[in-house]
Amino acid sequence: MLSEGHILPLSKPVVGVSGRTGAWRIQRPVFDASKCVKCRLCWLYCPDSVIDLNEAGGDFISIDYDYCKGCGVCVSVCPTKALLMKPEG
Amino acid sequence: MLSEGHILPLSKPVVGVSGRTGAWRIQRPVFDASKCVKCRLCWLYCPDSVIDLNEAGGDFISIDYDYCKGCGVCVSVCPTKALLMKPEG
Amino acid sequence: MPISIKDLPKEKYVLPGDTACPGCPENMGLRFVGMALGGKVILVIPAGCTSIIQGLAPGSGLNFPILNVPFASSDAVAAGLSAAKKILGEDAVVVAWAGDGGTADIGFATLSGSAERNDNIIHICVDNEAYMNTGIQRSSQTPLGAWTTTTVGGKKERKKDLPLIMLMHRIPYVATASVAYPIDFIEKLRKASTIRGFKYIHLHSPCPVGWRFDPMYTVTVAKLAVETGMWILFESEDSKVSISPSSRPYLDKSKRKPVKEYLSMQGRFRNVTDEVLKEIERQVDENWSTLLKLAA
Amino acid sequence: MPISIKDLPKEKYVLPGDTACPGCPENMGLRFVGMALGGKVILVIPAGCTSIIQGLAPGSGLNFPILNVPFASSDAVAAGLSAAKKILGEDAVVVAWAGDGGTADIGFATLSGSAERNDNIIHICVDNEAYMNTGIQRSSQTPLGAWTTTTVGGKKERKKDLPLIMLMHRIPYVATASVAYPIDFIEKLRKASTIRGFKYIHLHSPCPVGWRFDPMYTVTVAKLAVETGMWILFESEDSKVSISPSSRPYLDKSKRKPVKEYLSMQGRFRNVTDEVLKEIERQVDENWSTLLKLAA
Amino acid sequence: MVYDEITEIRFHGRGGQGAVTAANILVGAALKAGFYGQAIPFFGAERRGAPVVAYARISKLPIRTRSAVRTPSVVVVLDRRLSELVDVLEGLKVGGTVLVNSPEAPDMRGAFRVCYVDAVKIALRHNLVLSGWVLVNTPITGALAKIIELPIEAVEETIKELIGGGLGELNAAAARESFEGVRCVE
Amino acid sequence: MVYDEITEIRFHGRGGQGAVTAANILVGAALKAGFYGQAIPFFGAERRGAPVVAYARISKLPIRTRSAVRTPSVVVVLDRRLSELVDVLEGLKVGGTVLVNSPEAPDMRGAFRVCYVDAVKIALRHNLVLSGWVLVNTPITGALAKIIELPIEAVEETIKELIGGGLGELNAAAARESFEGVRCVE
Amino acid sequence: MVLKTLTGNYAVATAVKLARVKVVATYPITPQTTIVEKLAEMVETGELDAEMIRVESEYSAMAAVYGAASGGVRAFTATSSHGLLYMHEMLWWVAGSRMPLVMAVVTRSIGPPWNIWTDHSDIMGQRDAGWLITFSENSQETLDETLKLFRITEDERVYLPGIVTLDAFIMSHTSEPVDIPDQSLVDAFLPPRKQPYVFKAGDPIVMGNMPRDLKWNMMVREDMCRAMERAKRVIEEADELWGKLTGRKHGGLTDCYRCEDAKHFIVGMGAWTGDMRDAVDHLRDRFGLKVGLIKVRYFRPFPSEDLIKWLNNAMSVVVFDRSVSPGAEGPLYIETVSSLASSGVRSPVKNVLAGLAGVDLAPADISNVMLASVEEVEELGAFKQRVTWFYGGE
Amino acid sequence: MVLKTLTGNYAVATAVKLARVKVVATYPITPQTTIVEKLAEMVETGELDAEMIRVESEYSAMAAVYGAASGGVRAFTATSSHGLLYMHEMLWWVAGSRMPLVMAVVTRSIGPPWNIWTDHSDIMGQRDAGWLITFSENSQETLDETLKLFRITEDERVYLPGIVTLDAFIMSHTSEPVDIPDQSLVDAFLPPRKQPYVFKAGDPIVMGNMPRDLKWNMMVREDMCRAMERAKRVIEEADELWGKLTGRKHGGLTDCYRCEDAKHFIVGMGAWTGDMRDAVDHLRDRFGLKVGLIKVRYFRPFPSEDLIKWLNNAMSVVVFDRSVSPGAEGPLYIETVSSLASSGVRSPVKNVLAGLAGVDLAPADISNVMLASVEEVEELGAFKQRVTWFYGGE
Numbered sequence A, B: 001m002l003s004e005g006h007i008l009p010l011s012k013p014v015v016g017v018s019g020r021t022g023a024w025r026i027q028r029p030v031f032d033a034s035k036c037v038k039c040r041l042c043w044l045y046c047p048d049s050v051i052d053l054n055e056a057g058g059d060f061i062s063i064d065y066d067y068c069k070g071c072g073v074c075v076s077v078c079p080t081k082a083l084l085m086k087p088e089g
Numbered sequence C, D: 001m002p003i004s005i006k007d008l009p010k011e012k013y014v015l016p017g018d019t020a021c022p023g024c025p026e027n028m029g030l031r032f033v034g035m036a037l038g039g040k041v042i043l044v045i046p047a048g049c050t051s052i053i054q055g056l057a058p059g060s061g062l063n064f065p066i067l068n069v070p071f072a073s074s075d076a077v078a079a080g081l082s083a084a085k086k087i088l089g090e091d092a093v094v095v096a097w098a099g100d101g102g103t104a105d106i107g108f109a110t111l112s113g114s115a116e117r118n119d120n121i122i123h124i125c126v127d128n129e130a131y132m133n134t135g136i137q138r139s140s141q142t143p144l145g146a147w148t149t150t151t152v153g154g155k156k157e158r159k160k161d162l163p164l165i166m167l168m169h170r171i172p173y174v175a176t177a178s179v180a181y182p183i184d185f186i187e188k189l190r191k192a193s194t195i196r197g198f199k200y201i202h203l204h205s206p207c208p209v210g211w212r213f214d215p216m217y218t219v220t221v222a223k224l225a226v227e228t229g230m231w232i233l234f235e236s237e238d239s240k241v242s243i244s245p246s247s248r249p250y251l252d253k254s255k256r257k258p259v260k261e262y263l264s265m266q267g268r269f270r271n272v273t274d275e276v277l278k279e280i281e282r283q284v285d286e287n288w289s290t291l292l293k294l295a296a
Numbered sequence E, F: 001m002v003y004d005e006i007t008e009i010r011f012h013g014r015g016g017q018g019a020v021t022a023a024n025i026l027v028g029a030a031l032k033a034g035f036y037g038q039a040i041p042f043f044g045a046e047r048r049g050a051p052v053v054a055y056a057r058i059s060k061l062p063i064r065t066r067s068a069v070r071t072p073s074v075v076v077v078l079d080r081r082l083s084e085l086v087d088v089l090e091g092l093k094v095g096g097t098v099l100v101n102s103p104e105a106p107d108m109r110g111a112f113r114v115c116y117v118d119a120v121k122i123a124l125r126h127n128l129v130l131s132g133w134v135l136v137n138t139p140i141t142g143a144l145a146k147i148i149e150l151p152i153e154a155v156e157e158t159i160k161e162l163i164g165g166g167l168g169e170l171n172a173a174a175a176r177e178s179f180e181g182v183r184c185v186e
Numbered sequence G, H: 001m002v003l004k005t006l007t008g009n010y011a012v013a014t015a016v017k018l019a020r021v022k023v024v025a026t027y028p029i030t031p032q033t034t035i036v037e038k039l040a041e042m043v044e045t046g047e048l049d050a051e052m053i054r055v056e057s058e059y060s061a062m063a064a065v066y067g068a069a070s071g072g073v074r075a076f077t078a079t080s081s082h083g084l085l086y087m088h089e090m091l092w093w094v095a096g097s098r099m100p101l102v103m104a105v106v107t108r109s110i111g112p113p114w115n116i117w118t119d120h121s122d123i124m125g126q127r128d129a130g131w132l133i134t135f136s137e138n139s140q141e142t143l144d145e146t147l148k149l150f151r152i153t154e155d156e157r158v159y160l161p162g163i164v165t166l167d168a169f170i171m172s173h174t175s176e177p178v179d180i181p182d183q184s185l186v187d188a189f190l191p192p193r194k195q196p197y198v199f200k201a202g203d204p205i206v207m208g209n210m211p212r213d214l215k216w217n218m219m220v221r222e223d224m225c226r227a228m229e230r231a232k233r234v235i236e237e238a239d240e241l242w243g244k245l246t247g248r249k250h251g252g253l254t255d256c257y258r259c260e261d262a263k264h265f266i267v268g269m270g271a272w273t274g275d276m277r278d279a280v281d282h283l284r285d286r287f288g289l290k291v292g293l294i295k296v297r298y299f300r301p302f303p304s305e306d307l308i309k310w311l312n313n314a315m316s317v318v319v320f321d322r323s324v325s326p327g328a329e330g331p332l333y334i335e336t337v338s339s340l341a342s343s344g345v346r347s348p349v350k351n352v353l354a355g356l357a358g359v360d361l362a363p364a365d366i367s368n369v370m371l372a373s374v375e376e377v378e379e380l381g382a383f384k385q386r387v388t389w390f391y392g393g394e
């Protein structure tokens, strides 16, 4: 970062600092809206902030597969199996 | 200390490393053998190891005035006032 | 009034695409800090996994003001920063976010000194029970029997009981927390942020990489630690100790799941003998009993 | 079998004419170490008054093998030395002899780390409740209300309770002692020397220079600390806490002398207000109650 | 130039897949075959599943340089999907070779040779699976030996020394199978 | 030599007796009188009752040297008994002065002037006693002013600034008394 | 302006007060202790409106003032010897962060054996860390330079931390008259604090995470070097301005005493440059020798240009070092020789290692060394021995 | 003798085992960690009969091995970068105690920003502490030199601790063939431990209390310098003997590559001296330039005599530094120039600051620098610029 002519060891927040981490996935979480009870636990626990809640309508949750690392935590905390892991292509 | 041709930061124990510390005294402890009950507390507590016990006979304690700093601890712990502080000359 | 998940803020303080491993408990913890304190916080972070999680400059995967600092220095830096904010009359919650190594080992004199001075900061120990960032070496927080690369036959010593040690520092606030119990953690963080002086929160953070379990089970393992009584959630305000609701059931020993269940989920305990298992069980009882004495 | 004064060895480990101030409690303590362990001991000594007490090279006023070491390093050096002696099959009791500063402040991570590893050494904290060697600055061991050159209005914080903190380290042996109770101290030292692992002894050491009393009263003041309940003599073997005989009478609060008596003998407490006095009294009660809980 | 006479190899893999081990096996095998070698891990934060690289150098003479491998003559791709993420061909020497773990000829074109081997199939056949991962790193060194003309025996021996026991045998067998199974499109 | 034109003074006292304060008062007074000065404590482990020294330099020109005072022209002895312990005359310049706190002329002979003042008596008369110590350090600066020809007013003022209140007044008065009471044997 | 008798340590404390420092964190160590004590007293009595953090070590002292400075306020610490060594890691971090900050270092020997007397090993061992380092000669210069350092380190051309040193006891504890500038004058001299970035809640800047591009990281280092270069000018300017305001100029990176027509030179730094002035006068006035003194005021940035300028035609140069790098020579000597050689200056240079461990050196000792050196060079055109250990005295 | 593929770190661990070290105390830090892990494993499996103290910091690591060594056994630790900085105070103490002890330092950048790649700032910042410091070029030299250091440091003419360095990743983690000597051969090479004093119960020696006579204390320092001087010979002898036993000689303080008829010289140390050899061959074989490489193997004691000998008639010298002292230049450059100047050697010397923060430098980069330098000097007889920053690459 340049500040008044200096080169300083500074950074700024940015989405995807490590690239498209979705590519790290070996398995992907798949959402089944019909089973979702809107408990929000998946959103709460997802370590990577890639689950968004759509309070307004539509699928209650959406997963940003560009960055979802496929850890499976959301699947493990989902009380209704509305989320399941599937192998990546 | 010279060791095989080296100059090393080593020392050896010696009595009077700080000179004749008896000269630091402003007051001196004076012993009155007649009051002594041989409890040894003065010997036990004297911080400077300058009280010796004469278990064999004679005055039960002797004070090495060359090094006694005149702190007065012996006087304070003596249960019988066999030790008293007197101003130095 | 208990917090409900629904009311938690949605702003992202951990940004998608950061450099945490899949299933990382530190990432989770950081998200909870964001949910609890949001834009009020300034993080001071010593060396550890969170240094890496941030990703590479000039970018950062964490959306907080972050001062990265040398390994042993976090609480002293935080104390200085907090003093500056006080003098400038600025509102800020200064948080030292340090691993178990940065907290309990190399940085322990710094922590203890800051606690004794009662500096106005929150120290969060994100405890994954080893030096993960350098590749899983034992720390004082590694439990008895656990494999690490420097204890290949299992650690011989017991986990140093940092929460109790901090309790004996008689600081205004001490609490334990777990990534499996975010609401509890968030409540504790919010409470801590309203108290002046030194606040210590010890966050149990199972690490799939170092503990050798599938990243899917970070929350599961963390929960088991509480359910087996291996990890006790409590808090202490002004030295008044109380067991937190999520741990309360386990006051009753018979309610606790077997320790073995917890150990067997983790590769690092693979070679634990029956003898060591017994000793661990004994320690669990002892920990409860000590804590309960102090809570009495 | 209790030790009698008569049976104590007469050999001098503190030599007449050393550089201690008149009435120095550290000199006393060193003499007791000599009486207890004699020629078996190797001392590791960080910066502090005892560095000076030794006098100037090439002489030494102390008749022990002494490795002087940097301020924060004593327990780690002692651990290494002890390991070497073990490997060489030599008998030696390696003792880290450190002031309250070297123990509880700058050196605390080193101490805590060594305790957690259970290194086979004895750590003695010779506690004169301030940095005396640099001219009476506050340490974490300075009590509430005490004047030092860096707390000219009286210290605002409480004395960090190191014995309890070390107790929470769950090491094989923890004890408190006082220069006024040499037999108790010597017994504890001898017991410690027979136990393998980390042993911690905290020696209360009133300093006439720093506490502002006539050097004649070093023992008197030390005794008053115990008699008022300000200093509690106890020991803990394998985490089993017991109050030592000399402190037992003061379990009964009514037997304790008034704290004020202790404070008023010392110039450093001259400006203590009634409010602070009350708080000190409250802390005395609290300390007893915490300790008794743990002893229960 | 002396430093041109070295065969430089780059491995592309994923965190957890063992690209570094592959490089080490190769260098060990080279040593047995009378060559000098150097295995260089790229060190960074290795996360499970994230793209990683490792390097190796093989030479008849002692290798003195320690600078980065910038223009490899062989690129080994342990996971085909990586080529969508990173430019696996970056710096590849004209006339060099890219070896891909793939059941069929990968769709790559340029002034280089493309080789492939179905390391997954081979690994599965030998039961080389560990906590969800198919272990292709060891098998593929066999194919690589073929390409850079190292005796497969050296590779087998190295693997067995490194891994030991029945698992070593399996890995060695897989390596030989991949040595034999590698195909190149010129 | 420039560095010869400086008056160098050495104070002998005991730990707790305030030799350094005496040096500081002197230098403060010199400043008021239009001179430059330097007060140098000997620093070591100062133990109550143990012999200590302090130094001062006074000069018309700024003082630049910071080396040890090796050959003082004045030696001040705060406690007569010290002369049995240390060589208080060490390095004293030929023609210099030794000033001793003593009720009568001390028994010293040599190529120097011997002066004395009964600082104890003066101090006691002004009630200058603190925890067993008779405070002679301040009073004796008056006698020293006489010897090195500093105006006593400068000393009095400095003392009052330093100590303040009634105690300052007492000390200043004692200093004046010792200024007037000092006697020299030529 | 008030003339007062102050020790070097109190001169430091006075400067800190005048600079309106907001956070102080220090840990006691002889002989820095009276700085700590004085500041603690000032804070307690309200004479100084600042937070005092009574840290548990020097490592934390540096960490705490670093945190405070990062938060946007002027901060100060002081230490010595082992304390300085104990904060070594933090020194590098602070400089690499480009965080303006001022520290006083009372130079003292390093053990073993324990030794509290002056020796420059402690500060010389930190010369790579990226801090400005200045040596002072007396209490006045200590006070003035401490104040100037705040201005210099906070100059946007610099943005590096700075150390003012004073030698143990012969400066730290020696009282002498000092002109204390008025607060208003200091306020006019010291602009409000500037710094490259400030940590605030709600402003997510991140300091210090790993670099993607190592070359960028190397440029961060190069930029520190450039800042050091620019600091040379900033130091001169500060001296000019201070001179204008107070009538006192101490020099820029160096101060040359009776150099104009000098043929033989003493090079030195710290307290004994006062003694060296006496020696120069003595050698000139008594022996008619054309001797000059180059007092190195700033060791970082190193005053290569000044040395080259002054020593260009020197017949001989004697560099006095108060520390040594075992396996090499004295650091001042090494860098002086290297600077001169890089510009083709070929004067014979000799290294006198003296005053280590607090050994006293009198003006007469210095004169004697110079007399012998001049004789040797005039006879041989060179020095027989590059490096000599000199113990002085009888 | 067995030929095995080893990383630099495993070469260190192997040497420690062969030296029959009795106490190891280490704290993990990237990229030293695999040394710690290997040794921990060796101890746990009984392959190495030693006590492993799993300390809580580098400060304690150095303290613990110091304690062990003082107790009379061979002791070892290893660290890197911030870890090395964190034990700074202890380094001085150990050397001042004259306690033989060996440490491996994996050279790594200092933050901020955090950076794990090689850079010599960490080790260069310790050059005054009184330790022998050697740089190695490959795993073989790392192993050999670690073993030799035990012999050298325990030689009664030396009695100083020593550091062997290896550069981060490009050495520490790079595997390559290494000849592992037989235990019997090592036993023949390494005599039983000698040291100046040993702490034992019942033998009341006291180490380190304050000195009565400051001159004696200064002599203690001077004696360290003398020991460094004597170490030069001891280092040569160790190389001779090792050469006799194994057929491998790496050189004494320096190693000169194709120097005999060289007119232009590269001076460097550490891992990239391998690349420099490639560059030398390239420049000679392709361009016919008479270039030689002086590899500085020991930075402490500094090889002044060797440099003077080899560079006496050099037409040009380019010193590559992998670190810089902000406000001055690269340490290797500074000391090279100073050494040459002290002996009147007047070859033009240039400082190339490169490879800091782990920036990669290829043989081609080095060749390019040399081509330009030689051209410049041949044209002008001197260098236009003393110091340049060079980032290499495209």
Ligand SMILES: Cc1ncc(C[n+]2csc(CCOP(=O)(O)OP(=O)(O)O)c2C)c(N)n1
Pocket: C026, C047, C048, C049, C050, C070, C071, C072, C098, C099, C100, C101, C102, C103, C128, C129, C130, C131, C132, C133, C134, C139, H027, H028, H029, H030, H058, H082, H083, H086
């Ligand atoms: C002084 C110093 N020593 C060692 C290191 C190397 N180091 C960096 S992170 C780390 C371990 C961190 O462990 P912990 O604090 O538990 O955090 P985690 O990585 O587990 O999150 C170590 C040893 C360092 N950066 N600085």
Ligand SMILES: Cc1ncc(C[n+]2csc(CCOP(=O)(O)OP(=O)(O)O)c2C)c(N)n1
Pocket: D026, D047, D048, D049, D050, D070, D071, D072, D098, D099, D100, D101, D102, D103, D128, D129, D130, D131, D132, D133, D134, D139, G027, G028, G029, G030, G058, G082, G083, G086
């Ligand atoms: C790193 C370091 N910091 C500071 C000091 C200065 N120092 C020496 S002794 C001491 C105080 C010691 O206090 P304590 O440990 O309580 O021992 P005491 O003098 O009271 O016996 C200090 C601050 C030092 N020697 N090293």
Ligand code: SF4
Pocket: A028, A029, A045, A046, A047, A048, A049, A050, A051, A063, A067, A068, A069, A070, A071, A072, A073, A074, A075, C023
């Ligand atoms: S798999 Fe992991 S990263 Fe992906 S959405 Fe689920 S919890 Fe988040």
Ligand code: SF4
Pocket: A035, A036, A037, A038, A039, A040, A041, A042, A043, A060, A061, A077, A078, A079, A080, A081, A082, A083
């Ligand atoms: S955890 Fe399952 S049920 Fe709950 S919100 Fe997510 S998908 Fe729906």
Ligand code: SF4
Pocket: B029, B045, B046, B047, B048, B049, B050, B051, B063, B067, B068, B069, B070, B071, B072, B073, B074, B075, D023
């Ligand atoms: S006065 Fe003090 S030193 Fe003297 S004998 Fe009594 S106790 Fe010992």
Ligand code: SF4
Pocket: B035, B036, B037, B038, B039, B040, B041, B042, B043, B060, B061, B074, B077, B078, B079, B080, B081, B082, B083
């Ligand atoms: S303390 Fe008193 S009674 Fe007891 S032995 Fe000494 S002098 Fe005798």
Ligand code: SF4
Pocket: C020, C021, C022, C023, C024, C025, C026, C027, C049, C053, C128, C132, C133, C207, C208, C209, C210
């Ligand atoms: S090692 Fe563990 S704590 Fe560290 S980033 Fe990976 S998952 Fe998180």
Ligand code: SF4
Pocket: D020, D021, D022, D023, D024, D025, D026, D027, D049, D053, D128, D132, D133, D207, D208, D209, D210
């Ligand atoms: S200051 Fe106190 S503890 Fe230190 S030597 Fe003097 S009396 Fe003993």
Ligand SMILES: [Mg+2]
Pocket: C099, C100, C101, C126, C127, C128, C129, C130, C131, C132, C139
């Ligand atoms: Mg951790």
Ligand SMILES: [Mg+2]
Pocket: D099, D100, D101, D126, D127, D128, D129, D130, D131, D132, D139
């Ligand atoms: Mg103390």
